[in-house]
Amino acid sequence: MLKRVLVMLVAIWCGAAQAQEPIKIGAFLAVTGPFSFLGDPEQKTLELYVEKLNAAGGVLGRKLQLVSYDSAGDAEKARTFAKRLIEQDKVDIIVGGTSTGETMAVVPLAEQAGMPFISLAGAVVIIEPVKKWVFKTPHTDRMACDKIFVDMKARGATKIGLISGAGGFDKSMRGECLKVAKNYGIEIVADETYGGADTDMTAQLTKIKNTAGVQAVLNAGFGQTPAIVTKNYKQLGIGVPLYQSHGVASKQYIQLSGDAAEGVRLPAAALLVSDKLADSDPQKIVVSRYRSEYETRFKSDVSTFGGHAYDGLMLAVDAMKKAGSADKAKVRDALETIKGYVGTGGVVNMSPSDHMGLDLSAFRMLEIRKGDWTLVK
Amino acid sequence: MSAQFLQFLLAGLTIGAIYALVALGFSIIYNASQVINFAQGEFVMIGGMTTVSLTAIGWPLPFAMVAAVLVATLVGFALEKFAVEPARGASVVTLIIITIGASILLRGLATLVWDKNFHPLKAFSGEAPLQIGGATLVPQSLWVMGITLVVVLLLTWFFGRTLLGKALLATSHNRLAAQLVGINVRHVLLASFGLSAALGAVAGILIAPITFTSWDVGVMLGLKGFAAAILGGLGSGPGAVLGGVALGVIEAMGAGYLSSAYKDVIAFVIILAVLFFLPSGLLGKRSTDRV
Numbered sequence: 001m002l003k004r005v006l007v008m009l010v011a012i013w014c015g016a017a018q019a020q021e022p023i024k025i026g027a028f029l030a031v032t033g034p035f036s037f038l039g040d041p042e043q044k045t046l047e048l049y050v051e052k053l054n055a056a057g058g059v060l061g062r063k064l065q066l067v068s069y070d071s072a073g074d075a076e077k078a079r080t081f082a083k084r085l086i087e088q089d090k091v092d093i094i095v096g097g098t099s100t101g102e103t104m105a106v107v108p109l110a111e112q113a114g115m116p117f118i119s120l121a122g123a124v125v126i127i128e129p130v131k132k133w134v135f136k137t138p139h140t141d142r143m144a145c146d147k148i149f150v151d152m153k154a155r156g157a158t159k160i161g162l163i164s165g166a167g168g169f170d171k172s173m174r175g176e177c178l179k180v181a182k183n184y185g186i187e188i189v190a191d192e193t194y195g196g197a198d199t200d201m202t203a204q205l206t207k208i209k210n211t212a213g214v215q216a217v218l219n220a221g222f223g224q225t226p227a228i229v230t231k232n233y234k235q236l237g238i239g240v241p242l243y244q245s246h247g248v249a250s251k252q253y254i255q256l257s258g259d260a261a262e263g264v265r266l267p268a269a270a271l272l273v274s275d276k277l278a279d280s281d282p283q284k285i286v287v288s289r290y291r292s293e294y295e296t297r298f299k300s301d302v303s304t305f306g307g308h309a310y311d312g313l314m315l316a317v318d319a320m321k322k323a324g325s326a327d328k329a330k331v332r333d334a335l336e337t338i339k340g341y342v343g344t345g346g347v348v349n350m351s352p353s354d355h356m357g358l359d360l361s362a363f364r365m366l367e368i369r370k371g372d373w374t375l376v377k
Numbered sequence: 378m379s380a381q382f383l384q385f386l387l388a389g390l391t392i393g394a395i396y397a398l399v400a401l402g403f404s405i406i407y408n409a410s411q412v413i414n415f416a417q418g419e420f421v422m423i424g425g426m427t428t429v430s431l432t433a434i435g436w437p438l439p440f441a442m443v444a445a446v447l448v449a450t451l452v453g454f455a456l457e458k459f460a461v462e463p464a465r466g467a468s469v470v471t472l473i474i475i476t477i478g479a480s481i482l483l484r485g486l487a488t489l490v491w492d493k494n495f496h497p498l499k500a501f502s503g504e505a506p507l508q509i510g511g512a513t514l515v516p517q518s519l520w521v522m523g524i525t526l527v528v529v530l531l532l533t534w535f536f537g538r539t540l541l542g543k544a545l546l547a548t549s550h551n552r553l554a555a556q557l558v559g560i561n562v563r564h565v566l567l568a569s570f571g572l573s574a575a576l577g578a579v580a581g582i583l584i585a586p587i588t589f590t591s592w593d594v595g596v597m598l599g600l601k602g603f604a605a606a607i608l609g610g611l612g613s614g615p616g617a618v619l620g621g622v623a624l625g626v627i628e629a630m631g632a633g634y635l636s637s638a639y640k641d642v643i644a645f646v647i648i649l650a651v652l653f654f655l656p657s658g659l660l661g662k663r664s665t666d667r668v
Contacts, residue, residue, distance in 0.1 A: 036493055166638070193638045197597035199588035202388040203632040203640075206381055224495040228588055235506045235515050236384075256497050256589055259504070 022065035023058075023326045025050065025316065026091030028081040028106070029120075029309075030098035033072035037223070037250075039098040041306030042120055043068060044298055046095065049313050052293075059317050060325065067091055071102055078102035079109065086113045092326040095312040097121050098305075100168055107134055116319075116332045118312040120305070122247075123172045127355040135335055135355040137311040137345055138304075139269065139362055141173035141220075142180060144246050147267040147363040148218060149177075149184040151376070155241065157215035161190035161208035163201070163229060164220035169247050173220040189214060198225065202232045209238050216240050222247035227256035234260035241265065246363070251301055254371055265376065267363040269304045271344045273373050286342050307344030315341060315348065380511025385633040386626060387509070391518040391587070393625020394525035398580035399602025400609060400617035401532065402573035408549030408612050409562075409569035412472045416456060416480035417577055418599020422487060423449045424578025425590030429496045438501065446578045452483070453574025457567050465563075480595070487592040498585035521583045528579060529618055536614065541568060549612065604648045610661020619659060 027046055030039035050066045058064055067089045069081035078097065085091045086109060093116045097103035100123040107126070110117035110133045119126050119136040126136050152160060164174040174191075181188055190211040192204035208217060217240060219229050226248045233242055242264050244253070249268035254261050270277055274287040290310055294302045316331070318338060323330035338357070341348040346362025365376040399417055406414045427448045431441035460479050461472055501520050506513040536542040547555040548565045556562050580598070581590060588594075601624065609620025624644055631643035651658060 194632075195641050198640065199584065199594075199597070200388055200392050200629075203385050203629045204637040206384045207633060207637075210381055224589070224591075227495065227497075231504075231587075235504075236513050237506065252494060256495055258497065 022063040023060070023320065024065050024067055024089060024091040025313065026082075026085035026089060026094040027066060027068040027096040028071045028078050028085065028094070028102065029068060029096050030073035030102065031070040033074065035073040035098050037303070038120075038305040039070070039073070041294075041303045042096075042098060042309035043070075045294065045306040045309040046313055048294065048297055049310060053317065059320055062326075064317075068096075071096075071098070073099055073102065075099075075101040075105035079105045082106040082109050086110075086115055091115075092328065093316050093320075093331060094118070095120070095309065095316055100126065100172065103136075107131060110134060114328055114332075116316070116328055116335060118316060118335075120308040120312055122169060124176065125172075130353055130355055133332055135315070135350070137315065137343070137348075137356070138308045139246065139345060139358055140176075140356065141169070141245070142176040143358070143360060143363060144173065144267050145177040145180050146184075147360055147365060148243050148245075148265075149181060149186050150360075151265065151267075151365050152186060152216050152218075152241075152243070153184050155216070157241070158185055159187050159189045159213045159215050161192070161211060161214045161217040162188050162220065163190075163192045163194065163204055163208060163217065165198075165222060165225055166193060166195050167222050169222035169245075170220050173245055173247070177218065177220060194225070194229070199228065200232065201229050202236060205229070205232050205236050205238065209236055214240060216243060218243045218245075220245050220247075224248075224252065224256060227253055227261075230257040230264060231260045246304070249366075250303055254368055254373075261368045261371075263367065263369075265365060265367045268366050268373075269307060269345050269362065270364055271302065271304050271307045273364060273366060273375055276373070276375055282342050282347060283344070287344050290344050304344070311341075311343035311345050311348070314343060381633070383510050384512035385629045387512055387514050387518065389626030389629030390622060391521050391625070392584075392628070393605075393622035394521050395580045395584045395598065395621070396601050396605040396624050397618045397621025398525055398528065398576050398583075399598055400605035400621045401529075401614065402576040402580075403603055403606040404609075404612050404614060404617045405545070405569050405576070406573045407606075409545060409566050410461070410472070411469045412461070412476065413603070413611075414456075414570070414573065415473065415476045415599065415603075416483060417573060417602060418595025418597075419480050419483040419487075420449045420453060420574040420577025420595070421581035421584075421598050421602075422590065422592060422595035423452055423483070423574075424581030425498065425585040425594060426487060426491050426496065426581075426592070427578075428582045428585065429498050429590060430491065432498065438499065442582050445582055446575050449574045449578030449581075450571045453570040453572075454567060456574075457570035461566070461570070462563070480599070484592055484595070491592060493592055495589040495591045496585075497589050498582075500586040515587065517583075517586045521587070524579065524583055528576065529614075532614060541565075545569060601644060604644055606658075607648050608651050608658055610658025613658065613660045616658055616660030623659075 029042050031043045050064045054063050071078040095118045097119040100121040103119040103121040117134050122138045124140045124142050164170040190208045194201050219226050244266040246268050270283045271287045274291050277284045291302045319331045319334040323334040338350045346358045348357040350357040366373045367376050402417045424445050427445035428441045500517045502516045544560045605620035605624045606617050609616030632640040
């Protein structure tokens with residue numbers, strides 16, 4: 001008798017659990033490895049906001065469950081984990097892919113399985129040509145080139161020197177910049193590169209310095225090596241303006257470069273200057289809130305990379321609400337029609353031909369003054 | 378044009394001095410034990426990172442530097458005592474593999490003790506660049522070259538004039554004979570690891586204000602130092618210095634006049650060429666029994 005009651009109780013409990021089955025958000029992120037400074041804030045952000053959304057009652061009356069794997073920046077691992085997310089964990093959507101390499105390794109899987117996939121990586125190739133199931137949140141390197149060239153043009157520089165690293169980001173951005181330069185009437189008269197573990201770029205910069213007619217220099221670089229470029233640049237006393245990419249947009253770049261960073265310009269997301277935005281700025285509320293929530297929880301500075309994960313998760317949630325279910329095909333269709341979503345990266349207007357939905361207004365041109373970011377008007 | 382040449386030369390000499398210090402570390406351990414210590418780069422990292430940490434908690438720079446060199450020396454002793462010595466009966470190849478393992482371990486520990494970020498260190502005497510014949514030089518470069526010179530002179534004195542130095546030399550020439558005349562070769566081995574670690578740490582501290590330092594700074598500097606040691610002739614002190622400076626200058630010239638994309642390639646192509654055509658290096662012992 002007792003046994004039978006117990007069995008019944010278990011059966012009821014199971015039934016209830018089935019109705020309450022959580023919506024599974026799959027993620028594969030480079031939490032460790034060379035991209036850990038990207039993957040780590042992304043992971044923290046996803047954890048924080050899945051928790052917050054659940055505390056607020058979940059989505060569509062169901063709880064969210066985060067299934068996250070550490071791909072350590074390795075495309076092969078990313079592929080394996082994505083396969084596991086799709087086949088074993090049976091997640092409803094994937095938000096992840098810290099680097100372009102990892103993302104591109106997973107794209108064929110997502111396309112084949114019909115799995116909505118919001119990537120957190122930068123390169124244009126992810127959304128160009130448009131892939132049915134793949135979306136992304138970060139700005140592209142082409143947008144960074146566009147933004148920088150517009151600013152250079154405004155300052156009267158049309159002949160520029162380019163120096164870039166050997167990493168994936170650097171190479172991709174260099175390629176994009178070379179491609180779009182002529183749209184702005186800008187001529188790249190010097191094109192130098194340096195290795196990822198290089199410790200001294202004075203030789204390359206001397207060549208740029210001695211190239212006739214250089215009016216500005218762009219460093220398409222990623223991570224912390226551009227700080228060395230900045231110091232060498234100052235040492236050589238190159239008088240023309242130096243531009244950095246959005247790939248160095250962190251406080252640490254200023255700390256490492258010290259005085260040498262004075263006057264350097266770079267495009268970056270609004271998140272970086274949330275306290276300096278005008279009150280009328282559409283992104284002001286979102287970025288300020290994300291910043292304070294992240295910083296009170298983790299006691300570390302917020303980064304734009306964590307912001308990409310925030311946008312990815314919120315877009316997924318928005319799409320599910322819009323679709324009224326977590327059905328993969330419906331969510332995908334809803335994602336494509338999202339308009340006016342205000343995120344940390346900018347205002348997103350998706351369309352069937354644009355799976356990122358950001359325009360140049362998403363980038364702010366910043367200048368480093370007295371060891372802090374200032375907005376260039 | 379000549380200003381440009383001078384700029385490349387100065388950049389090459391600065392980094393070359395660092396390569397020379399790392400290469401000396403390789404040579405000292407190689408002499409004492411025939412082992413190529415692939416954890417040499419990690420001493421560079423420990424020197425730089427320890428100095429950064431100690432100055433961050435308020436130590437004056439000179440004290441922090443001395444302490445960092447001592448810390449690295451202790452790590453060097455520990456490496457010999459706990460990793461190399463227990464396996465002393467093993468073949469040289471095994472010992473080399475042990476040092477590779479140790480280097481991975483040390484890098485892993487560094488990410489736990491510190492973090493994975495770059496860290497700046499204040500230059501010893503300001504950052505205002507000096508103008509020399511149209512080229513510019515940061516004052517730290519003078520420190521790098523000057524201290525390297527002092528270290529080389531000290532080492533010359535050490536190997537030529539002190540008992541321990543001579544014992545090290547004797548062991549490198551003939552281990553068995555050294556043992557027979559009463560030299561404790563185990564102490565010699567211990568001393569060689571400590572000395573190499575100290576040299577690495579000095580290199581790491583000197584270069585940190587120019588290039589920053591981080592948990593993995595030792596990988597490339599270690600490899601380049603090894604390349605310099607090979608170029609100069611593994612086991613030769615003057616060879617290590619010559620190899621280091623030559624490598625640094627060739628690299629800078631290559632990046633400047635040929636293509637910056639192939640800066641590292643140039644260095645490693647030279648190593649391959651040396652190994653093919655001049656296996657004992659520029660100043661190495663001309664021996665045919667060991668390549």
